[in-house]
Structure formats: C-alpha cells, structure tokens
Amino acid sequence: MRALVMTAPGGAENSEIRETAAPHPGPGQVAIDVAWAGLNFVDVMARRGDGGYTSAWPYLPGKEVAGTVRELGEGVTGLAVGDRVAAAPVGAGLAEVVLADAVLTVPVPDGLALSAAAAAPLGLATAVLLLTDAGRLTAGDTVLVHSAGGGIGSAIAQLVPLLGGEGTLIGTVGRPEKAPAAVDLGYHHAFARDEQLADAVRTATSGRGVDLVLDPLGTTTLELDLTVTAPGGRIVLFGNAGGGEVGTMPTLGQLMGGNLSVTGFSHRAYAATAPERLARAIRTTLGLQAHRGLTLPLTELPGLEAVPAAHDAIEQGRATGKYVVRVGG
Numbered sequence: 001m002r003a004l005v006m007t008a009p010g011g012a013e014n015s016e017i018r019e020t021a022a023p024h025p026g027p028g029q030v031a032i033d034v035a036w037a038g039l040n041f042v043d044v045m046a047r048r049g050d051g052g053y054t055s056a057w058p059y060l061p062g063k064e065v066a067g068t069v070r071e072l073g074e075g076v077t078g079l080a081v082g083d084r085v086a087a088a089p090v091g092a093g094l095a096e097v098v099l100a101d102a103v104l105t106v107p108v109p110d111g112l113a114l115s116a117a118a119a120a121p122l123g124l125a126t127a128v129l130l131l132t133d134a135g136r137l138t139a140g141d142t143v144l145v146h147s148a149g150g151g152i153g154s155a156i157a158q159l160v161p162l163l164g165g166e167g168t169l170i171g172t173v174g175r176p177e178k179a180p181a182a183v184d185l186g187y188h189h190a191f192a193r194d195e196q197l198a199d200a201v202r203t204a205t206s207g208r209g210v211d212l213v214l215d216p217l218g219t220t221t222l223e224l225d226l227t228v229t230a231p232g233g234r235i236v237l238f239g240n241a242g243g244g245e246v247g248t249m250p251t252l253g254q255l256m257g258g259n260l261s262v263t264g265f266s267h268r269a270y271a272a273t274a275p276e277r278l279a280r281a282i283r284t285t286l287g288l289q290a291h292r293g294l295t296l297p298l299t300e301l302p303g304l305e306a307v308p309a310a311h312d313a314i315e316q317g318r319a320t321g322k323y324v325v326r327v328g329g
C-alpha cells in the first residue's frame with residue numbers, strides 16, 4: 001500500500017510516499033481501507049519538531065480518516081467488513097490502509113459523503129467538544145474564537161447555532177485579509193490580532209466582554225483573553241499554533257476576582273482517557289453533517305502527492321478552511 005511518510009523534521013522536502021505492507025488489526029482494532037483523510041495542524045507541528053509530538057523518525061502523519069472496514073481484529077463487535085466508517089487512528093492515516101481502535105471507529109450515516117466524514121473524527125469532534133464539554137456553551141453566550149478561518153474555526157462558526165448558541169460570535173485572524181472570509185463563515189465580527197483587538201472586542205460586546213474564549217495560540221493571547229472575558233467567563237486553551245515557549249498561567253487573584261475558569265483541551269488525551277466520549281462526539285458531528293446541514297467548506301486534494309505542499313501552506317498560515325485528501329476507493 002502507499003503511505004505518506006515524514007522522514008525528518010522540516011517541510012515538504014522531507015515528506016515522501018512509500019510502498020509498505022498493509023497492517024493487520026490486533027485485538028480491539030479495525031483495519032480500514034482509507035477513502036479520504038483529513039489534514040490536521042498537529043501533523044504540521046510534529047514535522048516542525050515541536051516538543052511533545054514526536055521524537056521518532058520517520059513519522060507517519062494522519063489522524064482522521066473515512067473509508068470502509070477491511071478487517072476486524074479479535075473481539076471487535078458491532079462492525080462488519082465493508083461498513084462505511086470514520087475513525088480517529090493514533091497516526092498513519094495518510095495511507096491506503098490504517099489501523100484504528102474499534103471504540104474510535106464510527107459508522108458513517110447513509111448519504112453522507114466519505115470526503116465530508118473524513119473531517120469529523122479529529123477536527124469536527126474537537127470543535128464539538130470545545131463547545132460542549134470544555135466550553136460548556138449556553139444559549140446566550142458571546143463566544144470569541146482565535147484562528148477563526150482555519151478548520152476548527154470554520155467548524156465552530158457553524159456548530160454554535162446548531163448546538164443552541166444564540167449569542168454574538170467573534171473571530172480573530174492572523175492576517176487582516178482573512179477577516180471577510182471569517183464573516184462569510186458565520187462570525188458576526190472578525191478582527192485581525194493587532195493592538196486594537198481588545199478595544200474591538202469590547203465595542204462588539206457593548207463593553208460587556210465575552211463569556212467563552214476558544215484559544216489555540218498557546219499563551220500568546222492569554223492576557224488579552226483575560227482582559228476581554230466577562231465575569232464568570234470560561235477560557236479554553238487547546239493548542240500552541242506558533243510553537244513557542246509557553247508563558248505563565250493567570251494568578252489566583254485574576255481567576256477568583258473574575259470568577260473565571262481556564263480549561264485545557266486535548267483530543268489526544270480524550271482518545272487515551274475517555275474514548276467513549278470522543279466517539280460520542282464523532283457520532284454527533286456525523287449526525288449533524290448527515291441530518292442538520294453541517295457542511296464545512298472543504299478543499300479536496302486529489303491524492304497523497306498534494307499533501308506536503310498543503311502542509312506547507314498550513315504551516316505558513318496561507319491555508320483557509322479544512323483540507324481533506326482522496327487516498328483510495
């Protein structure tokens with residue numbers, strides 16, 4: 001089978017497609033013929049050499065797929081060879097065959113394209129869990145989302161109203177020219193992350209501030225988050241897009257004085273410690289896609305050969321929206 005392999009830290013020059021043997025599932029696992037796979041920032045962070053992602057090379061990227069069940073491991077029930085599924089493998093999903101834990105392999109509803117389903121297991125499920133479990137969204141919440149134009153940001157714009165959110169939705173983007181696209185995605189306001197941002201957020205909320213902040217920027221905007229979060233608000237930290245040093249957390253006084261919560265979120269940790277909850281989120285997103293009109297604007301890459309350049313675009317902040325790649329089928 002063909003698989004994308006990252007041979008060393010760096011960029012597209014260190015990615016190649018290799019012929020390797022198709023894997024067979026162990027107990028509790030499923031082998032999947034991958035039709036489509038999602039691209040994710042986490043693989044860019046790994047090949048960039050960010051701490052905590054991988055120290056072992058070659059690195060096999062790809063953490064969300066959709067396709068058909070090829071082979072069942074011992075003890076797997078509730079799935080059959082040929083079933084259309086979406087899954088969150090630990091890695092190696094940018095390949096014609098991948099192994100995933102059965103608990104994180106979820107049937108794709110009839111009528112939903114596998115290209116769309118490939119965005120569910122990591123990207124969309126993360127967006128759902130950020131809003132529900134981590135962010136505890138309630139109907140009237142004003143929500144601030146950093147990196148509004150990426151895959152997660154565009155999903156959140158659609159998910160907030162689908163999950164019952166009715167409040168103002170504010171997005172931030174790294175480059176001012178990305179702001180109109182974020183508004184097209186559903187944000188009521190989109191602002192560049194510059195010196196005027198705090199004032200812009202205050203004005204957009206009539207001085208009240210926001211109830212929920214979803215922030216994948218390490219601690220680079222944490223001080224701003226604290227400044228614009230209304231009393232009782234929640235800040236969810238879920239990434240370190242720039243890959244730099246992480247700064248200090250808020251003081252006890254800041255948290256107590258504002259009745260504020262700062263929460264961390266990790267898809268990887270959910271997969272390891274709460275896989276049933278993650279599977280439920282994947283099921284929710286697939287259901288919303290199939291039955292409630294959740295449609296992410298997707299850039300569909302024609303084959304694995306196109307992935308390294310797309311990873312470059314993502315790394316350089318040139319990409320917008322969600323990328324999926326046709327792998328087989």
Ligand SMILES: NC(=O)c1ccc[n+]([C@@H]2O[C@H](COP(=O)([O-])OP(=O)(O)OC[C@H]3O[C@@H](n4cnc5c(N)ncnc54)[C@H](OP(=O)(O)O)[C@@H]3O)[C@@H](O)[C@H]2O)c1
Pocket residue numbers: 039040041042122123126146147148149150151152153172173174175178216217238239240241242243265266267268314315316317319320321322
């Ligand atoms: N904790 C988790 O489990 C989890 C799961 C999925 C994703 N994430 C995180 O969520 C963020 C978005 O993920 P995604 O899948 O939506 O990724 P994506 O579609 O590739 O978008 C990445 C976004 O990051 C922004 N960004 C900010 N600083 C950047 C930098 N230094 N270099 C490159 N891009 C930068 C870019 O937009 P702007 O420059 O306009 O902001 C871009 O929209 C990433 O940081 C990712 O690590 C975390």
